[in-house]
Amino acid sequence: MNGTDSQAPRMAPPWxxxxxxxxxxxxxxxxxxxxxxxxxRIAITALFVLSLDLVVGIAGLATLGHAALFGAGAYAAGIFxxxxxxxxxxxxxxxxxAGALLALASGAFLLRYHGFTFLMLTVAIAQILLSLAQKARDWTGGDDxxxxxxxxxxxxxxxxDLEGRxxxxxxxxxxVVGYYVARRVVDSPFGLAVRGIHENRARMAALGTPVTTRLLATYTFAGALAGAAGALSAQTHAIVALDSLSFALSAEALVMLILGGAGRLHGALxxxxxxxxxxxxxxxxxxxHWLFIIGAALMAVVLVPPQKAWGWLRARLGWKA
Structure with missing residues (x-):
């Protein structure tokens, strides 16, 4: 083994x-x-936001309709x-x-578009599903x-049990299983290619990367995780409400991702x-008035990046970098 190989950084075990x-x-x-x-509730929400990070932070696809995938999983598990x-x-x-199938079907259509058009279409799909859930009362219970x-x-x-143990x-x-699988996917050559698409889609296409196929696979995998989170919510609460498909849920998940930092997976948690x-x-x-506290925390994250905050804390405590 030469000197260069002996000094190469060792990656942490995936587990x-x-x-x-x-x-x-x-x-x-x-x-x-x-x-x-x-x-x-934290575990279910973390799994949902983790799935959103795959779409937004890793693949670079802006969405405000991710609740559609969560709600599909919740209703499918509840009806089953x-x-x-x-x-x-x-x-x-x-x-x-159900989450993966919806992501696959909708992603095949959505990925023909980019930017603001893609964003608005994700909202439209979530609203269509919400309307269908309201009307199909015999299957979904409607507003009840x-x-x-x-x-x-x-x-x-x-x-x-009643204690929730x-x-x-x-x-x-x-x-834990979802996070492990997501970490393995993101750290694989496939995941690196998706990150490359996020950074420069045109260059990756010029290199021969099947851009749409990779993004669709990522979106489908994210849909599977979101569907799993929805199924957990239905099973542990024994009820599925219409707000599992709401725009507010998608927006809250995006806020959580911003709070933790997108593109790192653990930031979603x-x-x-x-x-x-x-x-x-x-x-x-x-x-x-709880939204005031959430808004203040979000402003702090946006105005004071985590790196700057950690640097300030180390300087105050006298820690070495």
Whole structure:
């Protein structure tokens, strides 16, 4: 081995970050038995925002209709539990497939367009699905939401209890697996090509990269993760409401991604945790003005980049760079 090879940087094992995530989640699950519902919500939201990061941060596709993929997974899992079978893993597979199928079908149309046109079309698709969910009351429950289904025990042994212990571990496990797979995809040659498309689409096309195919595959994979998040939401809450397809959900997910930092995957987890904790804390103090705190946090992130904030903190504490 020559000197150049011996000094080459060693990449961290792909399982290290998911293992750290799992450890943090298990500690929170053990230390906060009264906040398991909040932990479940954070895990589901983090998986949803992670899927958005694949579209926005990695592929560079601006969207404000990502809730369509989440809602498709939620309704598919809920309808499956109500009319077919209450097994959680089967329902999770159905929700994941529904999100992926919708992303594949809509992406084949959306990716013909770029920029603002693409952005507005994603909103239009989400609104179309919302309208269909309102009208198909026999299947979706309409404005009353889809309810009345019961989930069977996880793996045939672990029932969903009122304390939310099983639900929290279930959501955390799916998040860890989703994050691991997303990390492997992004760090692969395929993921590097998608990043290259984000940086310079024309150059990657000139190099012979199948741009549309790569973007469609990324969008489909993101749809699968968003559908899984929707399925988890339906299964752990035993209800699917119309707001799972709303524009507000898409906008909130984008805010969370900005808070944590787009294009890094772990930023999606951080942003989802910060936003959900701020929402929970501020709403418990004053349910009418919690958006003020979220807005202030978002302004701080936009006006003071994380690198500058860390530099200021190190200077104040006397830490070496």
């Amino acid at each position: 290290r970050a998911p293992l750290i995530l799992l450890g943090i989640g298990l500690i929170a699950w053990w230390a906060l038995p009264d906040q398991l519902g909040l932990l479940t 539990a109500l009319r077919v079978h209450g097994d959680p893993l089967m329902g999770l597979a159905v929700g994941t497939g 939401g889809l309810s009345g289904f019961m989930m069977g025990p996880l793996l045939g042994r672990f029932a969903f 099983t639900a929290a571990l279930y959501a955390l496990g799916v998040l 951080i942003g989802a945790a910060i936003f959900t904790l701020l929402h929970h804390t501020a709403a418990s103090i004053n349910p009418y």
